[in-house]
Structure formats: structure tokens, C-alpha cells
Amino acid sequence: MEERELMTPADIHAFGVEILYKQLEKDGWVIDSADVLADIRTEPQLVAKKEGELAFFVVRTDVHPKRGRFEEGMEAFETLVRHAKAHGASCYFASIGIANAEGKTDEEMSVPVKGVGYNVQFDGLIRMELPPESADAAS
Numbered sequence: 001m002e003e004r005e006l007m008t009p010a011d012i013h014a015f016g017v018e019i020l021y022k023q024l025e026k027d028g029w030v031i032d033s034a035d036v037l038a039d040i041r042t043e044p045q046l047v048a049k050k051e052g053e054l055a056f057f058v059v060r061t062d063v064h065p066k067r068g069r070f071e072e073g074m075e076a077f078e079t080l081v082r083h084a085k086a087h088g089a090s091c092y093f094a095s096i097g098i099a100n101a102e103g104k105t106d107e108e109m110s111v112p113v114k115g116v117g118y119n120v121q122f123d124g125l126i127r128m129e130l131p132p133e134s135a136d137a138a139s
Helices: 009-026 074-086
Strands: 030-034 046-050 053-063 090-100 118-121 125-127
Touching: 009 030, 009 046, 009 053, 009 090, 053 074, 074 090
Parallel strands: 053 090
Antiparallel strands: 030 046, 046 053, 090 118, 090 125
16 A cells, blocks of 8 residues: 655645635635735634625634634634734634545544545634623723
8 A cells, every 4th residue: 555645734724724715715705815824823814805894714624523623712812803803804713624535434534645635524604703891891
């Protein structure tokens, strides 16, 4: 059996960004920028516009049976949402799962081989928002 090159975590992340990029275009978004090397704790991976809305997109990707999760914590979450708000943008999270399409078992589907087909799990965007500040906190 031949040895096949596996995707690195950076490759998996970049693939997820590419998947979302294509989905956003299909949904009518105009992509302003895409940066797979953006600092995931402070910067969006994609910035796009649609019908007057500017939006920042945070992407996390994982391999079957997992899905991308936002695991950087509340401080990073707040930083990303505030960064978007400072630019007049909405902020969205995209959780993406990829499964090796050549795999017949869960174990085989979880092997991220470069250059093969993949089945993608993506159920849409989740709006990232800070809880509203209570009136009591302001006084």
C-alpha cells in the first residue's frame, strides 16, 4: 500500500476557509478578503459584503467525525466581535467538518489525505454577538 501525504492542521484550516469562500460566493456574498494565515484569536478569515451588510467570518474546520469548534475562549470571542463592530461589520462563525470520501469506515473517513475528494458538513452560519449590556451595569 502506498504512503499518501496527509494534510497538516494548517492545510485543514485553509481547506475550510476555501469551502466557506465558495459557499459565500454561491450565496451572493462579494468577498473582500480571505486570509488563511490570519490570527484566529483576533482576526476573521474572510471579509465579505452582501446587500449592504459588511461581515467578518470566523472559520474552524476539523476532520470526521468532529466539526470545527471555537475553542479559543471568551476573551478571543469578544475580541473578534468587537473588532467586527469597530469596522461596522457583523460577525459570523462557520463550523466545518470534512470527511475523506474514499473512506468506508469512520476511521478511514477521519484520515485527512491530500488530493482526495471530501464530503463536507456545514450547516450554515452562526451569528457571533456579545450579550446586551444591562442598564444596571451602566449606572
